[in-house]
Amino acid sequence: MKLTVVGGGSTYTPELIDGFARLRDTLPIGELVLVDPSADRLELVGALARRIFARQGHPGRIVTTSDLDAGVDGADAVLLQLRVGGQAAREQDETWPLECGCVGQETTGAGGLAKALRTVPVVLDIAERVRRTNPNAWIIDFTNPVGIVTRALLQAGHKAVGLCNVAIGFQRKFAALLDVAPPEIFLDHVGLNHLTWETGVRLGGPEGKDVLPDLLTGHGEAIATDLRLPRALLDRLGVVPSYYLRYFYAHDEVVRELRTKPSRAAEVAAMEKELLRLYADPGLDEKPELLSRRGGAFYSEAAVDLAAGLLTGTGSPYQVVNTYNHGTLPFLPDDAVIEVQAAMGRTGPTPLPVQTVDPLFAGLTAAVTAYENLALEAALRGGRDRVFRALLSHPLIGQYAYAEELTDRLIAHNREHLAWA
Known part of the structure; x- marks a missing residue:
C-alpha cells in the first residue's frame, strides 16, 4: 500500500508518522511518500520519519520528494495537510480582522475566508494531478477550512473525504472522564466542520445508552473549563459545543483577549523553529514532547482509522468525517458538506441518520x-x-x-x- 502526504515537510508530520508506526497492523503501509516544496524542511522531517519507523520496527519505505506528480503516482490515498502562505499568512489572518473589531482566526470569520481563497485553487490543482496519475486514489483532506475545501473537491468529482480531530479529541476526553476505553465512546456529533455539537455520548455504539446528561452533571465544570465557556451555558444547552463555538457564543470577549496577547500563529512559528532544531538531531528517533503543544491532537489515530476504512474496509465501522449531506440534515442542501458520524467502507462514508436538530x-x-x-x-x-x-x-x-x-x-x-x- 502506498500513501502520499502532501505538505509532508510540516513540523507536525512526525505525529502522523508516529501513528503510522504504532498502528501498522491497522494500516500496513509499504511505501510512504512525503511531498513538500521546502527541501530543507523535507530533509529534516524525512530523516526523523525514517528513524521513527526504524525504532518501532516498521518495515515500510519512506520517500521524500518535491515532485508532486512523482509523489502521487500510484498512491492508494493522498493526505492533504498544506498551508498556503505558511505561518506568515496565518499571522495576517489572525490580526487584520481584529482591526475591524472582528475575531481573528485562521478558519473562522474573515481570516477563515482568506485561507479558503488561498487554499481552494491550490488543492483543486493538486487533486487534478492526482486524478491524472491515479483516478482511483482517495483524497483525505486535513487542510483547513476542511468543510469548504472538501466541498470543492467533491463538487469537482474527486474521491474525497474531509477529516478533523475535534471529534476524536472529545472521544478521548470523555473516555478518560468516564474511565472507559476510547472505542467504547460513540458521539452523536452533528454540524459543520468547526461548528459542531456533541448532542449525545453513547456507550458501546450508536444504539448504546446516552450518558451525556450524567457526563454534564458529574464533569460539567471540567468540560466547561476546557472549552472556556460558563458551566451554566452548557447546562442550558444540554450539549457540548466544539471549542470553536466560543468564537460565536463569546465573540466580543474573544476579540478583547486576542487584542492583548501574541497571535497563535506567532506561538506556532516559535514552536516550529524549535521543533526543526530538535529534528536536526540525528539521535532523535521519536516525536518530541514539544510536538504535543503544536495542535492537532490525535490526528494520526484519526487519519489511520479513516485510511484503513477507505482502503481495506477495516478500522472503526463508524467515523466522524466531512462529506455530502444527502438529506442527513433536512434543513441543509443535499450538496452541503456536513461533519457527522458515518458508516465507513471502501465505497466511502455513508452518513448515519441524525435525530432532529434543535x-x-x-x-x-x-x-x-x-x-x-x-x-x-x-x-x-x-x-x-x-x-x-x-x-x-x-x-x-x-x-x-x-x-x-x-x-x-x-x-x-x-x-x-x-x-x-
Whole structure:
C-alpha cells in the first residue's frame, strides 16, 4: 500500500508518522511518500520519519520528494495537510480582522475566508494531478477550512473525504472522564466542520445508552473549563459545543483577549523553529514532547482509522468525517458538506441518520452553510463583490461597513495568492 502526504515537510508530520508506526497492523503501509516544496524542511522531517519507523520496527519505505506528480503516482490515498502562505499568512489572518473589531482566526470569520481563497485553487490543482496519475486514489483532506475545501473537491468529482480531530479529541476526553476505553465512546456529533455539537455520548455504539446528561452533571465544570465557556451555558444547552463555538457564543470577549496577547500563529512559528532544531538531531528517533503543544491532537489515530476504512474496509465501522449531506440534515442542501458520524467502507462514508436538530443549533448551521456556499463561489470565481457577499453573510460579521472594510483588508493582505486581484 502506498500513501502520499502532501505538505509532508510540516513540523507536525512526525505525529502522523508516529501513528503510522504504532498502528501498522491497522494500516500496513509499504511505501510512504512525503511531498513538500521546502527541501530543507523535507530533509529534516524525512530523516526523523525514517528513524521513527526504524525504532518501532516498521518495515515500510519512506520517500521524500518535491515532485508532486512523482509523489502521487500510484498512491492508494493522498493526505492533504498544506498551508498556503505558511505561518506568515496565518499571522495576517489572525490580526487584520481584529482591526475591524472582528475575531481573528485562521478558519473562522474573515481570516477563515482568506485561507479558503488561498487554499481552494491550490488543492483543486493538486487533486487534478492526482486524478491524472491515479483516478482511483482517495483524497483525505486535513487542510483547513476542511468543510469548504472538501466541498470543492467533491463538487469537482474527486474521491474525497474531509477529516478533523475535534471529534476524536472529545472521544478521548470523555473516555478518560468516564474511565472507559476510547472505542467504547460513540458521539452523536452533528454540524459543520468547526461548528459542531456533541448532542449525545453513547456507550458501546450508536444504539448504546446516552450518558451525556450524567457526563454534564458529574464533569460539567471540567468540560466547561476546557472549552472556556460558563458551566451554566452548557447546562442550558444540554450539549457540548466544539471549542470553536466560543468564537460565536463569546465573540466580543474573544476579540478583547486576542487584542492583548501574541497571535497563535506567532506561538506556532516559535514552536516550529524549535521543533526543526530538535529534528536536526540525528539521535532523535521519536516525536518530541514539544510536538504535543503544536495542535492537532490525535490526528494520526484519526487519519489511520479513516485510511484503513477507505482502503481495506477495516478500522472503526463508524467515523466522524466531512462529506455530502444527502438529506442527513433536512434543513441543509443535499450538496452541503456536513461533519457527522458515518458508516465507513471502501465505497466511502455513508452518513448515519441524525435525530432532529434543535433550532438553536440548526439555525446557526444553516447560516454558516450559506456563508460557505458564498465563500466557495468566491474561491472558485474570484472578484471583490463575491468576497464582500461572503463576508456580509457570515454570522460573525453581518454588517455592511465591516464587510466593506474587511474585503479591502483581505484583498490587500492576500493579493499575491489571488490570481484575480
